Amino acid sequence: MNMPAPTKTKLPPSQHPFADVIHRMESGGAMLPDTPENLMQIIGLYKAYAVPMDFYWRDLLYIGEQVFLNPLPVFKYFISDEYMKRHNHYAGDDADLRIWRGTAEAHPELIEFMEKGELNKKLPRGLHHLWHDRINMEFAEECMRAMLWHRGMYVPVNQFDPYLDSDEYKANADRAIKAYFRKNPVMAGLYKLFPDMFLEQCRQASYYANLGLFWEVMAPVFFEMSDLYDEGKIATVPQAMDFLVNGIFAIAGRPIYHNVYIDGECYEIIPKSKGFTWLYEAALPYVEAVFYRTSPFRGTKSYNAQAGQVPMEQKDFHYGVLYADKFPVGTAGIPPTFLAQDMLHFLPPYLVDYYQQHCRGEDDMLVQLAVSFQRSMYCVTSAVIQALRCALLYPLDDPNPNHLMANRRFFESQLDRFLRPESRIREIQNQNYR
Amino acid sequence: MLSPLIWLPLIGALVIGLVPNLSAKQAKLGAIAVSGAILAWTAVLLLNFDLSQPGLQMKEYHTWIPTLGISYSLAIDGLSLPLLALGSLITIIVASNGEVGLKPGETLQRPQLFYSLLLIVNAGVAGAFLAQNLLLFFLFYEVELVPFYLLILIWGGQKREYAAMKFLIYTAISGVLILAAFLGVAWLGHAPSFDYSDINTAILPQRVQLILLTLVLIGFGIKTPLVPLHTWLPDAYVEASTPVAILLGGILAKLGTYGLVRFALGMFPETWKLISPGLSIIAAVSILYGALSALAQHDIKRMVAFSSIAHMGYVLLGAAALTPLAMVGAVSQMVAHGLILALLFYLVGLVESKTGTRDRDILNGLLNPIRGLPLTSALLILAAMASAGIPGLAGFVAEFLVFQGSFSTFPVQTLVAILGTGLTAVYFVILLNRTCFGKLDNATAYFPKVKFVEYIPALVLTALIFWFGIQPSWLVRWSEQTTKSLVTAAIPQAEQVAFNSVDRS
Numbered sequence: 001m002n003m004p005a006p007t008k009t010k011l012p013p014s015q016h017p018f019a020d021v022i023h024r025m026e027s028g029g030a031m032l033p034d035t036p037e038n039l040m041q042i043i044g045l046y047k048a049y050a051v052p053m054d055f056y057w058r059d060l061l062y063i064g065e066q067v068f069l070n071p072l073p074v075f076k077y078f079i080s081d082e083y084m085k086r087h088n089h090y091a092g093d094d095a096d097l098r099i100w101r102g103t104a105e106a107h108p109e110l111i112e113f114m115e116k117g118e119l120n121k122k123l124p125r126g127l128h129h130l131w132h133d134r135i136n137m138e139f140a141e142e143c144m145r146a147m148l149w150h151r152g153m154y155v156p157v158n159q160f161d162p163y164l165d166s167d168e169y170k171a172n173a174d175r176a177i178k179a180y181f182r183k184n185p186v187m188a189g190l191y192k193l194f195p196d197m198f199l200e201q202c203r204q205a206s207y208y209a210n211l212g213l214f215w216e217v218m219a220p221v222f223f224e225m226s227d228l229y230d231e232g233k234i235a236t237v238p239q240a241m242d243f244l245v246n247g248i249f250a251i252a253g254r255p256i257y258h259n260v261y262i263d264g265e266c267y268e269i270i271p272k273s274k275g276f277t278w279l280y281e282a283a284l285p286y287v288e289a290v291f292y293r294t295s296p297f298r299g300t301k302s303y304n305a306q307a308g309q310v311p312m313e314q315k316d317f318h319y320g321v322l323y324a325d326k327f328p329v330g331t332a333g334i335p336p337t338f339l340a341q342d343m344l345h346f347l348p349p350y351l352v353d354y355y356q357q358h359c360r361g362e363d364d365m366l367v368q369l370a371v372s373f374q375r376s377m378y379c380v381t382s383a384v385i386q387a388l389r390c391a392l393l394y395p396l397d398d399p400n401p402n403h404l405m406a407n408r409r410f411f412e413s414q415l416d417r418f419l420r421p422e423s424r425i426r427e428i429q430n431q432n433y434r
Numbered sequence: 435m436l437s438p439l440i441w442l443p444l445i446g447a448l449v450i451g452l453v454p455n456l457s458a459k460q461a462k463l464g465a466i467a468v469s470g471a472i473l474a475w476t477a478v479l480l481l482n483f484d485l486s487q488p489g490l491q492m493k494e495y496h497t498w499i500p501t502l503g504i505s506y507s508l509a510i511d512g513l514s515l516p517l518l519a520l521g522s523l524i525t526i527i528v529a530s531n532g533e534v535g536l537k538p539g540e541t542l543q544r545p546q547l548f549y550s551l552l553l554i555v556n557a558g559v560a561g562a563f564l565a566q567n568l569l570l571f572f573l574f575y576e577v578e579l580v581p582f583y584l585l586i587l588i589w590g591g592q593k594r595e596y597a598a599m600k601f602l603i604y605t606a607i608s609g610v611l612i613l614a615a616f617l618g619v620a621w622l623g624h625a626p627s628f629d630y631s632d633i634n635t636a637i638l639p640q641r642v643q644l645i646l647l648t649l650v651l652i653g654f655g656i657k658t659p660l661v662p663l664h665t666w667l668p669d670a671y672v673e674a675s676t677p678v679a680i681l682l683g684g685i686l687a688k689l690g691t692y693g694l695v696r697f698a699l700g701m702f703p704e705t706w707k708l709i710s711p712g713l714s715i716i717a718a719v720s721i722l723y724g725a726l727s728a729l730a731q732h733d734i735k736r737m738v739a740f741s742s743i744a745h746m747g748y749v750l751l752g753a754a755a756l757t758p759l760a761m762v763g764a765v766s767q768m769v770a771h772g773l774i775l776a777l778l779f780y781l782v783g784l785v786e787s788k789t790g791t792r793d794r795d796i797l798n799g800l801l802n803p804i805r806g807l808p809l810t811s812a813l814l815i816l817a818a819m820a821s822a823g824i825p826g827l828a829g830f831v832a833e834f835l836v837f838q839g840s841f842s843t844f845p846v847q848t849l850v851a852i853l854g855t856g857l858t859a860v861y862f863v864i865l866l867n868r869t870c871f872g873k874l875d876n877a878t879a880y881f882p883k884v885k886f887v888e889y890i891p892a893l894v895l896t897a898l899i900f901w902f903g904i905q906p907s908w909l910v911r912w913s914e915q916t917t918k919s920l921v922t923a924a925i926p927q928a929e930q931v932a933f934n935s936v937d938r939s
Contacts, residue, residue, distance in 0.1 A: 325876060360883045364804045427876070434880070 010401050011408060018415045018425065025411050026404075028396055030382035032375055032428055034237040042240060042376035043229040044351035045343065045369065049376070050222035052342035053215050054107045055114070056140040058083045060212030064205045068260050069180055069198065071187060077137045078125060084114070090251065091220035099250055100224035107223065109346055110135075118345055136338035140211065146289040148207045150314055153285040160210065160256060160281035163274065164203045173202040176260045176267040206270055209258040214282035217254060221247045226348070237379060244383035245390065254278035287384050291377055292417065293317040294324075321377045323422045326370045340366045343373065358434050368434050375428050385414050435482075435492045436508040438475050439518065439560040440574075443468055443525075443553040451550030458545035465529040465549035469522070472556065476522040480912075483515055488915035490566065498570075503620065503627035507566040512916030513695060513765060514563040516909075517688050520772040521563070523898075524684040525556040527776065527891040528677040534891075535676030535783035537790060538882050548589065551581040552681070559685050563692060568616040568628040571697075575689065576609050582678075582686065589675040597666075597673035604656050604666040612653035612693070615646045619701060622646075635701050643705040650698045651713075657690030658746045661720040668727075671739035676783025679735070683742050683775040688768050691749045695764065695920065699753055703924035706756075713754035714840070714847040720747030721854035729861045734785070734792045737865055738778045741821060744854055745771045751844070751851055752836035756924050760839025761917035766909045767832035770820075770902065774829055777817040777895040784810050784888060785869070788881040794865055799874030810884055811870040813892050818862035820899045823855045828902035831909055 014022045021031050032038050059076075062083040067076045084106055089096045092104020105111075116122055117133035128134055147153075151161055163169050177198050181188040191198045225243055228234045234243060256278060258270035270276065296303040296310050296319050303309045311317060321336075344365060347355075355361065355368045389396075393410055394403035418425040427433040446468030450461050484491060490509035498506045510518065529552060533542050542548060558578030565571035579602070587598035616628065622642060625632045635643055656663045671679050699706045706713075724744025731737040745767070752764025785800065786792045788807055800811040820827035823834070833855060841848040902909040 325873075359880060360805070363883060367804050 011404055014408060014412065016412045016415060017419060021425065021429075022408065022411045022415060025382065025386070026396060026408065028242075028386075029238050030241040030379050031385075031415075031425060032237055032378045032382065035431065037431055038375060039229070039235070039237050039240060040350060040354065041372040042237070042379050043226055043234065044348045044354075045372045045376040046222035047226035047348050048343035048346045048351070048369070049339075049373070050219045050226070051107050051110050051113075051346040052135050052339070053219045053222065054088075054110050055079075055135045056137065057212045057215035057219060058086060058106070059135075059137050060140055060144065060208045060215065061086075064208030064212060065259055065261050068205050068262070069177060069187075069201050077129065077134070084111075088216055088220055090217050090254075091223075097251070097254075099247070100220040101227065102220045102223045107219075113345060136342050139336045139339040139342065140215075142294075142336065143286070143290045144204070144207045144211045146294045146320075147211060147285055148204055149295060150285075150289045150293050150317070153288045154280065157280050158285055159274070160270070160276045161285070163270065163276070164206060169270065170199060172267070172269045172271075173199055176262065176269055177202060179262045179265070179267060180260070202269065205260070206258040209270070210256055210282050211286065213254070213256050214278065214286055217247075217251050217278060221251075241379055241383045241386065244380060245387045248279060248283065248383065248387045249390070252277060252279035252283075256281045283384070287381060290320055291322050291381055292320045294319045294321075318417070318420055318422065321374055322381060322418070322424060323420070324374070324424075326367055326374065336370075337366065340370045340373070343369055371434050374424055378425065378428055385411070435479070436494055436510065436564050439472060439479075439522075439564065440508075440557050442472055442475070443557040443560070447550040447553035447557065450546055450553065453546075456546050458542060461545040461549045462529070462532060465532075465552060466526065468553055469526040469529040469556065472560075473522045473526050476519050479510065479515065480519060483510070483912065485512075485911055486915060488512065488919035493566070500627075502569070503567075503625070503629070504569045505567050505627060505629055507570065507629055508564040509566045510564060512913035513692065513920070516765060516769045516912045517692055517772075518560060518563045520688065520769050521556060521559050521685045523894075524680060524772065524776055525552065527780070527894070528552055528680055531780070531888070531891050532677050534780060534888065535787050537787055542589075544588065548585070551585055552677075554578070554581045555585070555681060555685070559689060562689055566630045568620065568630065568633070568697075570628075572609070572613055572616060575612065575693075578686070578689075579605050579609065582682070585678040585681070586670055586674045589678060590673040591675070592673070593669065594673045597669040600666045601670040604659075604663075608653045608656035610653075611649045611656075612697075615649035615653065615697075618642075618646045618649070630700075633701055636704075640705060640708075643702050644709070647698055647702040647705050647709070650701070651694070654690045654693035654698060655716075657693065658687060658750070659690065659743065660716055660746065660750060661723045661743065664720070664724075664743050667743060668736055668739045671742070671779075672733065672736045676779060676786070679739075679779045679783075680776045683739075683779060684772045687742065687746060687775075688772055691746060691753075691764075691768050694750065695753050695761075699920060699924065703920075706754075707924045710754040710756055711844065714751055714844040717747045717751035717754060718847040718850040718854075720744065720750065721851050722857075725854045725857035725861065729857060729864070731861075732794050734794050734797075734865055734869060735779070735782050736792075737794075737861060738775070738782055741778075741858060741861070742771070742775055744858065745775070745821070747854065748833055748836050748851060751840050751847060755836075755840030755843040756921055757839040757843060758914075758918045758921050760836050760843070761921050762910050762914050763832055763835025763837075763839050765913040765917055766828075766835055766906075769909060770828040770832040770899070773895055773899055773902075774817055774820045777813070777892060777899065778821065780892055780895070781810055781814045781817060784884060784892070785814070788884060789878070794868040796875075796878075797869040798872040799870075799879075801870045802874040802879070805879045805881065806874050807881060807884055809889060810892075811866075813889075813896055814870060815866055816896060817899075818866055820903070822859040822862050826900075826903045828899045828909060831903060831906040835910070 013019060016022050025031065032042070059079045062079045063076050066080065067073050087094055087104035091100055091102040094104060117128040119131070119133050153161065155162055177191055178188070181191060221244070225234060225240060228243070234240050254277060255272045256276040257272045260267045260269055293314070295317065347369065355365045359368060389407060389410055393407050396407065398404055446464065450456065450464045479492070490511050492510055494508040496506040498504045529549065532545065532548055536542065555578050558574050561574030561577065562571055565574055583598050583602045586601055587594055590597060619633055619635060620628050623634055623638055625634065652663065659667050671682055674682055721744045724740050724747060728737045728740035728744065731740060748767045749764045752760040752767060782792060785797070785807060789797060791797060800806045801808055820829040823830045837848050837852060
């Protein structure tokens with residue numbers, strides 16, 4: 001599906017502080033201005049993001065399905081061969097749905113990195129890990145935790161979250177927990193004493209699975225975008241956004257579930273039959289939790305809750321990537337230095353050249369790519385907003401001015417969330433924000 | 435053996451200034467070569483200096499204008515040698531970093547003139563430290579006035595004309611007062627010449643001595659400067675470009691304190707002892723005033739400038755106390771302060787050139803490892819610690835010697851001075867907290883990187899500050915004998931013993 005061509009607006013100019021952005025979105029554009037430089041940055045970053053993401057989803061599923069409630073999950077980042085070689089359900093010849101061209105196996109750059117790391121030496125995995133020469137799963141877990149903490153997002157559209165509190169879920173979890181600790185009387189005893197604690201851990205494992213299944217789709221999408229850009233088939237920011245919107249709709253129905261494998265037996269904690277889907281139960285909560293909200297922890301800035309610097313309601317949190325400071329501080333939090341470090345290993349050469357020409361070149365590439373990442377996530381958020389508009393409202397070329405006005409009200413309400421001063425939407429309008 | 439320290443920079447200045455169409459790089463290299471030779475020659479002097487002798491060494495004497503009593507008489511002792519070495523070091527640092535403090539893309543204007551003026555300053559200051567004839571000293575003392583005036587006027591900041599004129603007027607008055615005092619000393623004392631060794635003030639009535647000493651004190655007090663004669667300093671230091679500020683603080687101010695010890699104390703030892711309580715009060719006021727003023731500053735260069743006033747107070751306190759320990763502390767403080775101030779000004783210059791501001795309210799988070807100036811900030815923290823007298827660094831050695839030596843004589847003034855040290859820590863913590871710590875501002879943090887070569891002078895100064903901090907004997911050994919003899923001249927040995935016995939009881 002292509003976004004309709006820009007039409008002559010039949011509406012008076014918007015009076016919103018971000019009127020320019022709103023007019024651009026009404027013309028089928030994104031929040032990010034359409035410039036070749038922006039396009040190069042966002043596509044390059046999608047590619048650099050997709051490679052570690054190819055690991056993130058595998059390990060998230062591995063933790064959710066295999067590590068599960070291990071009380072000492074020391075080796076949870078040491079993914080099994082089975083999961084490393086696991087075929088992506090949306091790439092490769094045996095895909096459930098073949099839209100994108102990539103292979104089902106892990107990306108070659110990822111495989112090479114897993115073997116040699118940035119040291120480019122074949123050492124035992126433990127040594128690579130201790131040297132911090134690895135894919136940083138802490139970032140992925142931080143995203144998962146953000147989704148877990150911000151319960152109740154998009155309810156009632158999102159049915160996944162309320163389901164975690166249902167008796168059915170509790171019964172499923174109970175069965176799996178008991179099976180998991182069958183040979184561990186101490187943990188089994190603790191479960192009897194503190195069932196809620198274990199149940200909460202189980203909910204966390206369900207979110208591991210949720211996010212893993214979400215990113216399993218996103219990785220091939222981003223690879224495809226990078227390939228199309230290299231082939232010259234994506235030449236503008238709106239085209240990139242359209243591709244994402246199309247992807248969102250194409251994959252919207254992908255089932256979201258949580259299976260746990262204990263002693264070779266599968267326990268369906270959240271069965272596929274519940275009908276939870278990728279768009280409503282994973283994508284929308286993910287965007288809300290990670291792009292907008294996250295948490296005021298482990299960031300560049302200290303927040304003082306007693307001084308009222310942290311909102312009373314979690315829904316009012318705005319610490320996500322669209323608001324985050326760009327300076328990496330060495331955490332998985334805001335901004336995610338660990339992710340920046342991961343992406344640094346897989347930057348396409350044109351982006352490395354680009355960064356070397358600006359600011360401090362090699363020395364502050366982490367900051368520069370964090371800013372590019374912010375730009376690319378504004379593009380993804382634009383795609384989500386346009387997709388929601390498609391789903392809930394009217395086409396951009398609708399002849400009815402009332403419909404167009406409804407669209408405008410929708411865009412304005414979405415952009416109201418960026419009125420707060422810490423939002424970076426103002427900065428990304430300027431190419432010199434690096 | 436001493437003349438090269440005067441003539442080498444003068445010839446260098448002439449060559450660099452007069453050879454037509456020298457490029458900036460050639461002028462710089464020339465200045466580095468000359469100042470390198472001066473430093474090497476100073477090292478030779480250090481190696482040949484007899485530490486056991488309190489008196490003058492390596493004397494050079496040539497008659498010049500006998501009818502006027504002017505001779506070309508040079509010598510060094512434990513008072514002048516450390517300051518000479520400090521001057522040579524700072525000259526090469528400035529010569530090799532004339533561009534420090536300039537914004538990216540800016541180049542040093544009129545490099546030939548800059549470097550030749552720098553060398554003239556060096557020659558003038560070296561001559562003043564070496565001269566053993568009052569009029570010869572005065573000649574050198576005045577010689578460095580004009581190049582400094584031009585250095586502030588041409589390469590200074592926005593209010594450079596005002597600052598340069600103020601500097602000129604103050605220091606010219608200082609010169610007039612000193613000349614008057616020197617003439618009075620020689621003529622009233624019926625000295626056969628203006629040679630330092632011919633001067634005998636003992637025959638003068640005490641009231642005359644007091645008047646002449648007051649003239650000398652005001653003259654050198656302006657140069658040092660001491661409160662309330664200091665008002666030229668903040669303007670001159672702040673408006674001067676970074677290299678010139680380093681020269682002003684590192685070399686010129688030392689000429690003032692040198693003059694106080696050499697001529698005020700050296701020529702009028704007994705009268706100095708008489709007024710020393712008053713001097714110690716002026717010292718305490720300078721220390722407190724400098725520290726409190728620094729506390730109020732928002733411009734970090736101005737803060738450093740005011741801190742300089744406070745630190746000069748320690749020198750006066752040590753000299754006023756008239757104990758061997760305090761006196762050696764005073765001389766050590768001249769050197770330690772020269773090094774620390776040069777480092778502070780250099781780093782402030784680096785910060786200004788990279789960030790475009792010196793305002794502590796704008797600067798923030800410079801320690802940020804990726805986009806900030808982490809090493810510069812770290813060195814700034816170290817320089818601030820040294821300035822605040824943290825043990826293990828040169829500043830502590832000097833200040834501790836002063837306090838230890840002066841407490842028995844002037845306990846209240848010493849306590850006030852110690853309070854001043856505490857305040858130094860306070861204003862530097864404020865400076866560091868506002869500039870280095872906190873969060874780097876997104877909108878402005880596109881600072882250029884500091885290149886390694888730009889760090890070299892700061893690293894050299896830091897190494898010396900560290901070295902003198904952990905090996906204080908290298909700082910004090912040069913001047914121990916000389917300062918002891920200066921004290922002995924003012925206070926008979928028997929009285930000193932009494933002092934010491936009181937000290938230990």
